[in-house]
Structure formats: C-alpha cells, structure tokens
Amino acid sequence: MKRSPLFLTAAAVLAPCAALAHPHIFAEARLEIVADSTNQITELRNVWRFDELFSASVVMDFDKNSNAQLDPDELQEVGQTVLDSLAEYNYYTTITDNGKTIKVNKPNEITADYKDGQLLLMFAVKPAEAIPLKGNMSFGVYDPTMYTAMDFPTDGDLVAVGDQLNACEHKVVRPDPDEVLAQNQASLTDAFFNDPTGTDMSKMFATRIEFKC
Numbered sequence: 001m002k003r004s005p006l007f008l009t010a011a012a013v014l015a016p017c018a019a020l021a022h023p024h025i026f027a028e029a030r031l032e033i034v035a036d037s038t039n040q041i042t043e044l045r046n047v048w049r050f051d052e053l054f055s056a057s058v059v060m061d062f063d064k065n066s067n068a069q070l071d072p073d074e075l076q077e078v079g080q081t082v083l084d085s086l087a088e089y090n091y092y093t094t095i096t097d098n099g100k101t102i103k104v105n106k107p108n109e110i111t112a113d114y115k116d117g118q119l120l121l122m123f124a125v126k127p128a129e130a131i132p133l134k135g136n137m138s139f140g141v142y143d144p145t146m147y148t149a150m151d152f153p154t155d156g157d158l159v160a161v162g163d164q165l166n167a168c169e170h171k172v173v174r175p176d177p178d179e180v181l182a183q184n185q186a187s188l189t190d191a192f193f194n195d196p197t198g199t200d201m202s203k204m205f206a207t208r209i210e211f212k213c
C-alpha cells in the first residue's frame with residue numbers, strides 16, 4: 001500500500017494500491033498558461049477544487065482544535081503538506097515542448113482554502129527550462145498514479161494568458177480512454193497498470209491544451 005501522494009498523513013483517505021489504478025479522489029481544475037512579452041512561457045497557475053468526501057477527510061486530519069473547520073494556521077499546514085508531498089510528482093504538471101518533457105520548479109507556496117464543504121488549492125509553477133513560443137507545446141494537469149482524477153469541467157478552464165500566446169493556434173484535447181488503449185496496446189503493458197508511476201504513459205490519458213506557434 002502506498003499513501004495518497006496528496007497527503008502523507010496516517011489518517012489520510014484510503015491509501016492507493018499500485019495494482020488498482022483508478023481514482024479515489026476527484027478534483028475540478030483550472031489551469032492558466034502565462035506567457036510574457038519576450039515570447040516565453042513564464043508560469044502555470046493552478047486552482048484545484050476537491051470533492052466533498054476527500055475534503056471532509058482533510059478537515060478530520062488537520063482540524064487540531066476540533067471546531068469542525070479549518071482555521072488559517074491549519075490551512076497553512078495543509079498547503080505546506082501538499083507543497084512537500086507533490087514534489088516527486090512534478091506537482092501533477094505535464095508539459096511537452098516540441099516533444100521534450102519539461103519539469104517544473106517547486107512553487108513558493110501552495111495556498112489552501114475551504115469553502116462550501118470543499119478544499120481548494122491555489123499555486124503557480126514555473127518551467128524548469130526556458131520554453132519559447134516556437135513549435136508545438138502541450139500543457140496539462142494529471143496524477144501519474146491515477147489515484148486522483150483531475151477534471152477540467154469546460155474547455156474554458158484551460159486558459160492562455162498573454163497576447164503572443166493567444167495568437168498561437170491552440171486547442172483543448174480530451175483523449176478518449178478506449179481509443180488510447182486501442183492505439184497503444186503494444187506499449188501499455190502490465191507494468192503500467194501495476195505501477196503507473198514507473199512509466200511515462202499515463203499522461204496520454206490527460207486532458208491538455210496544445211499550442212502551435
């Protein structure tokens with residue numbers, strides 16, 4: 001059994017088992033891809049809103065004074081816990097620059113909030129390498145363990161920020177899982193289903209926004 005990559009605490013929700021590659025946590029996401037006047041991608045801004053069941057489990061874990069809510073200091077601890085625990089998962093960020101996978105730097109902080117029974121996480125990450133607006137680029141948010149389902153409710157939740165980036169041809173891609181499986185039967189091996197984190201194949205299932213500049 002592996003613990004949830006989001007919260008490495010003893011009381012966190014059911015720990016994911018590598019052999020069961022399906023989601024137990026659900027979140028709605030918004031991603032803004034930001035470019036500046038020098039035609040470079042500068043940062044990716046994230047907002048994640050989690051399902052009520054998981055959010056309630058976070059309250060149980062971090063509500064130290066037992067007042068059935070998350071106070072500012074408890075929310076700060078939630079943000080710090082996620083900041084530390086998602087580092088090895090590249091903060092669920094998938095970036096490709098002309099076919100090359102790009103990592104991101106650790107964000108300065110992750111801000112947590114709790115509204116209407118749901119946990120919200122807000123943070124920005126910067127690419128670890130320069131990404132000029134040239135050629136083909138792809139950006140998305142995806143849990144490589146497949147334990148957390150990150151959903152973009154509408155195509156408008158994947159946003160290009162900056163005149164130069166908006167001038168590029170771009171589209172939102174929502175892969176059909178059945179088609180992905182059918183087209184990649186040879187490469188999607190038992191090792192992938194038993195341990196998605198040990199492969200780079202899971203990102204093929206991720207909703208993403210693609211640019212051609």
